[in-house]
Amino acid sequence: MKKKLLLALLLAIQCAFAQTLSYDSSFASNGKYTITGSNNYYWNRIIQNSDNSIYFTYAKDNPSLGSPECVISKLNAYGTVDTSFGNNGETIINNYFSGVQSELKKQTDGKILVMCFYTNGSAIVRLLPNGLLDTTFGVNGIAEINNIGTDFDSVGYGFYLQNDKIIVYGQATSDPGPYIHYKSIYRLNSNGSIDTTFGNNGSFNTPGNFIFLDNQSNIISFISNQNNTNIYPYGALEKYNSNGQPLISFGNNGVLAFTSNPGAVGSAFMDSNNNIVCSNINNEIFRIKPNGDHDNNFVFDNNSFPFNLIALSSIITEKNGNYYISGLTGSMGETFFISKITSTGAIDPVFNHYSETTGTSDFIGEMIINDNNIITTKGVSKILKFILNNSTLSISNETKTNISSIEFENPVKQNLVYKSKEKINKIEIYSLEGKIVKTLNNNDTNVSELLKGVYFVKVKFENGKVIAKKLIKN
Structure with missing residues (x-):
């Protein structure tokens, strides 16, 4: 027996997967927190606590130092400064300056770690949850590493937590250059001292551009081809075990x-499955499997909007096997966007993308993806909080509605025959992985080639309205 479904009456069920972004008006000022006193060059990092409070870094100019000092501050869940943290809401790491991003992480015991720099090298600073320096770590809370510097980009330095130890990497100060560039990788003990059992008496060098720690605590050095072409013309992967020895x-x-x-x-x-997801200067996004092979199951179309008009951010975030990435569009980069890419490389047809024109060319930086909201940094002075609404399909530049209706047989076996009082421009059918599998421009179109299963259907009306539903193919 044929089953007729009225979409408008079933949106609550059919669009449980549909999401769009709006600012959380309960956070800061209509969803936007502005960092006062932030230097106009250095990006921010953010981490979230279980009570939804937020730690973040920024850079504050110090004229006597000649460089911007690294600052850690804290917001409560509603986006106001927690004045009980540090000194009236912030802790300044005196005489230690920021990189483009001062890397920020939190230990399982709640202590905060931040990476910053000084004239001769790098430093890992450990704070107590209340913002005071942890004097049991390093020297009065600061562990210095003389042989690591910053190359002043967002990927050339950082650190990882390896159980109770800390893997730290940065540009080698002994870098011979200009055609060979090395990262030095060190391991610190839990008290901030250098672990001499690691690598060669505490460290080792690698020509990698990107350093990762995989699920097995192995250290992965990804060497792309823009540097060190005399060593690896097309790039390479180097793998080391958890103790810094080559993984033979x-x-x-x-x-x-x-x-x-x-x-x-x-x-x-590096995602949760040890795949390396990359973007290059052509706005191509591709994935490298743990064995080093190019993953042909991941197919990204950089000609699809908005990726055909943009510059990509350097930060990729993963949630439940999907990737979130941001970028800039517009003739002057005045519009930012956030998009969701499925595990197969397709633009998620439900989330699609959120875009907003602000008039400034400020990237969305780090993103915290929660089930019901997204918290991001923007430029050097903004922290934004968006609500994920599960009521409408997110389609930029298209009118969204829940009152248009369409009737058709569901499940469908041979031809998709529909009835609607409004003229339909086209119907797009997507797989559950977010890949478009068929576009219908006419009524009574044969869909028998589709495999049996569940699909998403996006219906676009000539009046600009768009609705979505599930389709079952028998």
């Missing part, structure tokens, strides 16, 4: 050289 079971004694050119990689991110 991988490649050739821990090294796998690529045989094709991935393009000049501008950003790279």
Whole structure:
């Protein structure tokens, strides 16, 4: 028996997966917190606590130092400064300056770690949850590493938590240059001292552009081809075990050289499955599997809007197997967007993208993706909080409605025959992975080639209205 469904009456069920962003008016000033006194160059980092309060970093100019000092501050869940943290809401790491981003992480015991710099190298600073320096770490809360510097980009330095120890990396100060560039990787003990059992008496060098820590605590060095072309013409992966020794079971004694050119990689991110997700200067996004192979199951179309008009951010975020990425559009980069990409590389047809014209070319930086909201940094002075609304399909520049209706057989077996009082422009059918599998421009179109299963349907009316539903193919 044929089943007729009226979409308008079923949106609560059918669009449980539909999401769009709006500012959380209960956070700061209509969803936007402005950092006062922030230097106009250095990006922010954010981490969230279980009570929804937020730690963040920023840079504050110090004329006597000649460089902006690193500052850690705290907001409560509603976006106001927690004045009980540090000194009236902030802790200044005196005489230590920010990189482009001062890396920020939190230990399982609630203590806060931040990476900053000084004239001769890098420092890991540990704070108590109340913002005071943890004097049991390093020297009065600060562990200095003389042999690591910053290359002043957002990927050339950082740190990872490896159980109770800390993996720290940065530009080697002994870098011979100009054609060979090295990262030095150190491991600190829980008290901030250098762990001499790691690598070669505490450290080792790698020509990698991007450093990762995988699920097995192995250290992965991803070498793209913009540097060190005299070593690996097309780039390579180097793998080291948790103690900084070459992982001889991988490649050739821990090294796998690529045989094709991935393009000049501008950003790279290791996901929860140890895949490396990359974007290059052509706004192409691709994925490298843990064995070093290019993942052909991940197919991204950089000609699709908005990715055909943008510059990508250097930060990629993962949630439930999907990737969130941001960028700038517009003739002057005056519009930012946030988009969601599925595990197969397709633009998620439900989330699609959120865009907003602000008049300034400020990137969305780090993103915290929660079930019901997204918290981001923007430029060097904004923290934004968006609500994920589960009521309408997010489609930028298209009118959203829940009153238009369409009737058609569901499940469908052979032809999709529909009835509607409004003229329909087209119907797009998507797989559950977010890949468009068929576009219908006419009524009574044959869909028999579709495999049996569940699909998303996006109906676009000539009046600009758009609705969505599930389709079952028998």
